[in-house]
Amino acid sequence: MRWRLALVLVGFTTLVLLVQNIPLASYLRTVEKERIISGLEGDAYSLGGFSVPALVPLPPTTGLTAAQAQDLALAKLRERVAAYSAVGGGVVVVVDAQGVAVASSEGRVGEDYLNRPEIALALGKMPASQPAGSFKPAQASSGERPSATLGEPLIFSAVPTRAGSLILGAVRISFPSSNLNDRVNQGVRGLGIAALITLLCAVVIASLVASTVTRRIRRLRDAAERLSDGDLDARADVTGGGGEIEDLAQSFNTMADRVQGVVESQRGFAGDASHQLRTPLTALRLRLDRAADLMPEDDPAIDQVDAARDEIDRLQRLIDGLLVLARADNRDQQLVAIDVSQVAADRVEVWQPLADERSVTIQLDAPGMAVAQLVPSAAEQIIDNYIDNALEVVPEGSLLLVTVRSEPGGVTLMVDDQGPGLPPEDRERAFDRFWRGTQEGEGSGLGLAVVASLVTAGGGTVWLDQSPLGGLRAAARFRAQPPTTGRDSLRGRHS
Numbered sequence: 016m017r018w019r020l021a022l023v024l025v026g027f028t029t030l031v032l033l034v035q036n037i038p039l040a041s042y043l044r045t046v047e048k049e050r051i052i053s054g055l056e057g058d059a060y061s062l063g064g065f066s067v068p069a070l071v072p073l074p075p076t077t078g079l080t081a082a083q084a085q086d087l088a089l090a091k092l093r094e095r096v097a098a099y100s101a102v103g104g105g106v107v108v109v110v111d112a113q114g115v116a117v118a119s120s121e122g123r124v125g126e127d128y129l130n131r132p133e134i135a136l137a138l139g140k141m142p143a144s145q146p147a148g149s150f151k152p153a154q155a156s157s158g159e160r161p162s163a164t165l166g167e168p169l170i171f172s173a174v175p176t177r178a179g180s181l182i183l184g185a186v187r188i189s190f191p192s193s194n195l196n197d198r199v200n201q202g203v204r205g206l207g208i209a210a211l212i213t214l215l216c217a218v219v220i221a222s223l224v225a226s227t228v229t230r231r232i233r234r235l236r237d238a239a240e241r242l243s244d245g246d247l248d249a250r251a252d253v254t255g256g257g258g259e260i261e262d263l264a265q266s267f268n269t270m271a272d273r274v275q276g277v278v279e280s281q282r283g284f285a286g287d288a289s290h291q292l293r294t295p296l297t298a299l300r301l302r303l304d305r306a307a308d309l310m311p312e313d314d315p316a317i318d319q320v321d322a323a324r325d326e327i328d329r330l331q332r333l334i335d336g337l338l339v340l341a342r343a344d345n346r347d348q349q350l351v352a353i354d355v356s357q358v359a360a361d362r363v364e365v366w367q368p369l370a371d372e373r374s375v376t377i378q379l380d381a382p383g384m385a386v387a388q389l390v391p392s393a394a395e396q397i398i399d400n401y402i403d404n405a406l407e408v409v410p411e412g413s414l415l416l417v418t419v420r421s422e423p424g425g426v427t428l429m430v431d432d433q434g435p436g437l438p439p440e441d442r443e444r445a446f447d448r449f450w451r452g453t454q455e456g457e458g459s460g461l462g463l464a465v466v467a468s469l470v471t472a473g474g475g476t477v478w479l480d481q482s483p484l485g486g487l488r489a490a491a492r493f494r495a496q497p498p499t500t501g502r503d504s505l506r507g508r509h510s
């Protein structure tokens with residue numbers, strides 16, 4: 016949950032960064048190219064102005080002939096071109112009106128540049144490759160084009176050099192495109208580093224946010240689990256956090272209050288009702304006994320009175336069972352340390368005479384001591400119910416095995432019989448109140464419900480299983496230590 020939330024936040028940040036940075040990188044290249052080109056153009060115009068005296072013989076001054084003055088200007092131009100190239104790395108060529116280089120940063124003086132389209136355009140001439148009639152007036156041009164000489168694309172700016180309306184020549188400054196790319200890559204690297212830092216911040220913030228949110232939700236979940244485990248006092252912490260989670264905790268606590276109220280009043284009702292019913296029922300039973308005594312033995316109504324007494328007995332058993340259940344359900348009882356081995360030995364002794372009557376052998380397999388945490392008198396009631404149920408169904412002469420095992424963390428009790436057993440689908444239902452399967456005769460169907468309630472009150476578990484002896488195995492596992500959260504577990508049953 017926590018990592019999923021953090022992952023969503025980081026994923027979202029990555030997406031935003033990508034959406035932002037990809038167009039930004041391409042924009043960066045465009046801007047950088049424009050910037051370089053406009054710089055080149057300015058430089059080309061300025062070099063063009065400087066090249067005028069080298070391209071036309073001017074009227075003689077200061078004692079030099081026109082040719083001498085032109086040679087001097089040419090020498091200065093070449094110096095300037097070399098200096099420019101040395102500082103900025105650009106490739107400069109100055110051509111005359113015929114497209115022949117008069118100054119070149121690469122020593123190509125005398126080379127014909129007319130076949131370069133931008134030079135032809137600057138001079139207002141047609142390159143040899145162009146069809147006749149496609150004449151255009153001299154004009155400046157700039158951009159990027161592949162270069163056969165360089166073997167890689169080239170950024171250039173070429174401008175005409177004019178004297179009035181006369182085209183004297185042209186200047187071209189160019190750069191290999193790799194220069195531009197280097198600069199752009201540097202910019203993109205900067206962007207990438209910024210993006211990476213943003214992403215790292217996002218990871219830190221996301222995991223912080225996710226962990227605080229999940230921590231609060233986890234605490235709420237723990238409270239809900241404790242409540243569902245039967246700890247009716249479980250409440251969520253509503254302090255801190257604020258917002259929806261605090262509201263949720265508040266609502267949870269309100270719900271828990273209601274559940275606690277309902278459950279406690281219900282428990283109280285079951286106990287009170289069965290207790291109140293006992294007295295009138297006993298009185299009724301006494302009156303019927305008395306009526307039977309007063310009736311002549313051959314009275315035809317005597318059978319009806321006897322049947323009524325049987326029904327009252329049944330009702331009494333039910334009510335007694337309900338009362339036991341209500342007491343077992345009262346979770347406020349303190350747990351006590353009980354030696355299950357000792358209790359099992361005592362109970363086997365008590366049941367032995369009844370078992371003997373049916374030629375059933377009860378065998379005990381228990382260690383010298385097996386201490387567990389239980390509700391007072393729970394061990395007796397649990398063992399009694401298991402033995403009672405088994406004796407109800409086992410055939411004569413069969414074996415009944417009571418086993419106690421002390422294991423790390425708890426004590427296991429098992430009662431195995433050689434009776435008919437229970438199909439798997441009934442084993443879980445047998446712990447339900449009033450469930451008796453197809454069983455006839457005495458019994459209220461509350462015995463196993465009481466067992467389940469008593470065991471889970473101590474944080475233990477109960478289950479029924481197929482016994483290796485052929486019949487049913489009725490088992491329970493008790494804790495060696497009192498449970499830390501909740502005093503009982505309604506989910507403690509398994510099959």
Ligand SMILES: Nc1ncnc2c1ncn2[C@@H]1O[C@H](COP(=O)(O)OP(=O)(O)O)[C@@H](O)[C@H]1O
Pocket residue numbers: 400404405408432434435436437445450451452453454457458459460461462463464486487489
């Ligand atoms: N050892 C057993 N073998 C077979 N069936 C059993 C055994 N123990 C319990 N049962 C079944 O589970 C039902 C519920 O048992 P219980 O809750 O003790 O009620 P009761 O004993 O009053 O019928 C019994 O009616 C019986 O059908």
Ligand SMILES: [Mg+2]
Pocket residue numbers: 400403404458460462463
């Ligand atoms: Mg029973």
